[in-house]
Amino acid sequence: MSHSGLVGVYLSVHTPRYCTYDAAFAGKLAHPDFQAVRDGLVAQGRHVATLAPDAIVINSCHLIATFPTVVDGTPRHAGVLTAQEAPELIHGVAYDFPGDFELAAALVERGRAAGLPCTLANDVHYPLDYGTVMPVVCYLDRAQRIPVVPISVCLSADLDESFAWGRHIARATAALGRRAAFVASGSVSHKLVRGPERWPGAAEQELDHRLAQLIADGEYDKAWAWLRSVVRQRQLRHLADVLEFRAKPKEASVRVLRLMMILGVVVGLLAGQAARAAETVKIGFITSLSGPAGVIGKHMKDSVELALDHLGRKVGGLDTEVIYGDDQRKPDVGKQLADEMLKKHKVNFVSGIIWSNVMLAVAPTVTGAGTIMVGTNAGPHELSGKMCNELYFTTSWQNDQTPEAMGKYMQDQGINDVYAMAPNYAAGKDMINGFKRYFKGRIVDEVYTKLGQQDYQAEISQLRGKNPKAVFVFYPGDMGIQFLKQYAQAGLRDQIPLYSVYTVDETTLPAVGDAALGNFEARYWSPDLKNEASQRYVADFKKKFGYTPSYYGAQSYDGILLIDSAVRAVKGDLSDKKGMVAAMRKADFKSTRGKFTFNVNHTPIENFYLLRAVKGPGGETEMQIQKTIFENHKDAYYHECPMKW
Amino acid sequence: MNWLLVVEQCLNGLQFGVMLFLMAAGLTLVFGIMNLVNLAHGSLYMVGAYLATAAVTRTGSFLAAVVFALLGTLAIGMLMEVLALRTLYERDHLDQVLATFGLILFFNEAVAIVWGRAALFTAVPSALSGHIQVLPGIRYPAYRAVIIVVGLLVALLLYVVVTRTRLGMLIRAGASNRTMVGALGVNIRLLYTVVFGFGAALAALGGLMAGPIYTVLPGMGEEILIQVFVVIVIGGIGSIRGALAGAVVVGMVDTLGRAFLRPMLSTVIGPSAADNAGPALASMLIYILMAAVLYFRPQGLFPALRG
The missing domain is CATH 3.40.50.2300 (Response regulator)
Structure with missing residues (x-):
């Protein structure tokens, strides 16, 4: 995703027993039950790597401040960590990762403006806790290259303040143009109790699952209400637990725990909202809608609409928005439209394009921005040869x-x-x-x-x-x-x-x-081509729009189905570009041309037919397939394409 | 090079020039007399083509279509002048360009709403679908020959109207000194409306004749409009004589350039270089010509007399 703000949110659980060097690097787990947790953390690390955020804002429930919330803007976090809580398990861990002073300062500025007590640290001696250091160096960014901004929990803060912080973090990163990941280091099932036999069990872990599910479903209001109630109950339970060793001032820790949960989760909710925005598939469809070529654009647009109808208006099971753009057959206009779709509408796919000269201007713009381009007509040889791109597919053909x-x-x-x-x-x-x-x-x-x-x-x-x-x-x-x-x-x-x-x-x-x-x-296609998908397309098209579709339309219909197959394959995770590209390469959808495959340059290998204009039964002139000229015909440029898969 | 081919290409050039003239005559009158830059002139050409196509589809008579398209576009043109353009005369040219560009969009969409975006089918009337023997060895499409004849007749008619009639006198006077014509008690508003309608009808004539050989489609007027502007710049703004001369020159240069520039170039710079340069140069030729005219004779070949 190219937009700024919170681009990823992680709930990274930790205890000294499984957030250690040994567990991370040698797989030496203190207990086999930790395997799943460790695998989850490793998966989070992989996800961070593909997301490549500009910064990580991490909120660990062990980084505790009393009156103000502390945001650590130290430009370089370097030191040796020995965990206060478990010096025998975590000791002498050297860390050295960059910070992001600008982002930290922006957070503090925003917090102050909102009346939240907070302070900015810029001090290499500001101590970091194991909940901040260990997840970063062991799992999330083992290369230690991504700037990290630790933010403390605050003992004096209440629930609403924590909630407010979440919102400010999301907005400040967006305003600064950063693509930041937020890490809540802790968990709902966290129990501050003694003895391994009282580790969180299945019932407690279920709380985390429940929360994750609520966020994934976009039920933010429910999640928030539920969280409040859990906090109240668990506070009582914790108090009951704490009563056992009342001699030690554990209320503070309970409070920390609570705030951590709120903060982490609330920020999660906000980032979740960004994620929900992305749960709409946005497709920018550029074609010529006005002027003499407007009729071609109409065939294409109507076919896109029919494809959406056939998919129940949901591409890949997600709500779908198609933004149409009219390139007026001009390359410069096409490029402007692509820029606008990428920057303003933040589309997940760009598709369409009739003219090769327009395509040559648009495709590099789109793929250069890390967005997938699905051409549905133009097939300039450059894009099938030397300029081929992982993110560029065409459902039509190469011109030649x-x-x-x-x-x-x-x-x-x-x-x-x-x-x-x-x-x-x-x-x-x-x-x-x-x-x-x-x-x-x-x-x-x-x-x-x-x-x-x-x-x-x-x-x-x-x-x-x-x-x-x-x-x-x-x-x-x-x-x-x-x-x-x-x-x-x-x-x-x-x-x-x-x-x-x-x-x-x-x-x-x-x-x-x-x-x-x-x-x-x-x-390669004609309305009289005999296969199920084509016949359904032609029949429904005629029924809905009252005229006979053309190959321009068939390709555009296929384009939407191709996108649908990709989004389906990654289960709606539109940030998973690699997964979508891999899925598209399979051409796993019911194409109007029948089954076909993509060549290494993402250009179809398909049949070509000889057609002739004849008098149809209704007296109109129509095209009729005479014979197959080529079977599974490859384009002439794929050798020049360096892509391998 | 075969001289018969040259003659045939000259006919093609003349025919294209005549089409341009029908458009240019109206545009240059409107510009010369009303001082109005009307980008939407191409839309009137399109409206003419659509009205004719609609009439021919319904009645089957090409003659009826001609009458219907001319009268229809005349009415639409006058309505457009009264409703939209009157307020623009005293405004800056840039405002006029903006407003009339808006009209282009309006007409394109209106046509697309009424008749759809797809091109309409029109055929050459069967009586004119054959060929005529112009010279031994040259058979020329009858329809295109008729276009040439009609265009030249219109030019003659315009000449007579402008130089021999009272209306023509007013038009000339208006082109020379608008304020004085108004001061002498001529209803200049009505004159404007009539001239605009007249220009619209000429554009419609061009459009309805173009329908069967080109494509009747929303936006069909824009391509030709650019060339028409080249014509009136070359011919001299406001001058009918200039429009005719400019149109024929542009038609000839464009056609002969497309036909013979590449073969001629290939004898000079070799065939493969000519293959690349020829088509590009041929499509630029009329603009190069325009630039040259602007340099040597900025007022155009036959400028209107100004008081």
């Missing part, structure tokens, strides 16, 4: 793949003297390159036109002058409509067969009509 299929088909047909045309931008070049990779016959000429050009009459006149045997074009969206109409109007449709990619599809057919009849296209 489809024209490769068309090149293969025309090569197999023995067609010669081909005239090739495409718009002059990233994908146009990819398309012609892909075509030429498999088509080895003679190419009469290769013409690039302006992106968004409306009139092709000049080019068509040139084309006719060269008298080719076949024409290969790539004209997506409105360009395709114009080209096809003008090609037919020039009387060439019956003279020179037209082979195209991404030109005749369900977004352009209604406007082109008969001018497309007989046209050949290559594609």
Whole structure:
């Protein structure tokens, strides 16, 4: 997660018997029952490592101050620890980790402003307790590189003050722009009693589980109320226990214990609220919604909505919010949108993108911010090759793949003297390159036109002058409509067969009509593809939106399902990027194209078909699959991608 | 290079120029007389195309569609002038740009709401779907030939109206000195509304003729609008004659550049360099031309006379 504030909260339990060097490093446990606790602490350490917070704020129930709360802002905590409570178990432990004076000062400033008695320590001799040192050096940050800010419990504070501190810690870290982890070192089941035989048993441990569960469920109000009642009961019980050795002033310790619990837990609640905010999956979906390409964007957006319907409006079982952005077919606008989605909306995924030049601007922005990008159309060769990225997936194809299929088909047909045309931008070049990779016959000429050009009459006149045997074009969206109409109007449709990619599809057919009849296209998906997922998608799409979906839509639908599979695999833990990437690599969802796999560069390995525009039963022109050109076709750039998995 | 091809490309250039002229004539009149920068002129082109498409789908008659689109856009244009643009005449050009940009968004969305975002189907009327023999060896699409003829007729008509009629006299007078025309008792408000409606109808004519060869789609007017601005800058702002000359020059330069620049370059700098430079240079050509005109003749080729 990239946002600041509390990014992780840990309840790290400790007693001198299992929070020792021996237990941590040699696995020498004082009792086999401690195994689970130790494993839990090790797991917390791993989690801290993946989270890589800027600072750890730690509140140990053994770091005790009397009147003010002490925040230790010492820039470097270095010393040798011998635990006051257990010198025979924990002694001579050298520690040396950085502090964060700025953060500590900000905490104190905020506490003072709120009228909470507190003081800032900046003194290498300020003593640290074993509850602070041992969890950090043994489990949470064994490299001792993350700055640590110890904060004391305060004997004079009451419950509400502790609660207030939790809130101030959360806000101060956010205001400072720190990504901090909070560690409550202690536990609800903590018992201040003598003798190992009176260690917390299953019933006491259940209290911790219950608390964890309440927080995980987002039941903060319940947790708070429950905590108050537990504190009251346990205070009585502790008092009863304490009565046994009343001679020693144990009330103070009980108070410490109580405050620790409140403080730790309350901060947990607040951080939990941040976690709850993250329990909504936010997906930023960028496409062209206005202007001439708006119809493609509409196909994509409608498909996203249908995917959400099919998932019960919950991606990965979590509440889902999709933020749509209109890139207006401009790379700079696309990049701005991506920035806004990442910084303002703090999206967990960015998806969509029709145009390769927009994708080349957006994908590095998104992956550079540590967020997963799921492309659902554009497939520039850079992103499948040298610029491939762990966090970048595409549910469509690499640009070259489809024209490769068309090149293969025309090569197999023995067609010669081909005239090739495409718009002059990233994908146009990819398309012609892909075509030429498999088509080895003679190419009469290769013409690039302006992106968004409306009139092709000049080019068509040139084309006719060269008298080719076949024409290969790539004209997506409105360009395709114009080209096809003008090609037919020039009387060439019956003279020179037209082979195209991404030109005749369900977004352009209604406007082109008969001018497309007989046209050949290559594609990985078509509405008439026979598989369960595809047929369900097409049928429900037609029912909901009243028109026939296109491959742009199918890919976008797949994109949401892919994200769903990832979030499901990590059980909704959106901070687990590695887990989500691993899950996405399996392509474990019901794709509209049927079962497929991802290549090492996260580009699909999939089938490509030959399509032809024919008269459908209703009299409209529609695309019909003729044959399979490629089975499980890989893109040409995956060798250049250094990724290994 | 085959001379027949050159002739054919010149026809293509002329046809593109004529389309640009229909747009530019209205835009330049509005700018010259009302001192109003109307970015939403492309929207009127779009509205014309949509109204014609809707009418042709319903009635099946292209002629009815022409009449409906012209009158409809004329009405919409006049309404737009009365409701939105009147308040802008005395404002800064930047305010006008902002307001009319807002109108673009309004019209695009309105069209998308009424007809949907997908492109509409329109075909060339069957009577014009064939080809005509222009010269031996040159068969030219009849529809495009008709566009050229219509465009030239409109240019002639405009010339007659502007130079030989009372309305034209007022228009010229308005372009020269607006305040004086008002002071002489001419209802300048009404004149503005009429001229704006007239310009809207010309844009609609361009749009309805473009429908069958281009794409009828929300936002279709924006691409051509940029080129139209280039036309009026080259031709001279406010001048019909300039608009015609600018349009034909831009149409020719753009078309011939796209057709012949790359082959010509390849004889000079080699084919592979030309493959890269040619298309990029061809699409920049009209802007380079505009820059050159601005440098040598900042007032344009045929500037309107100013009092």
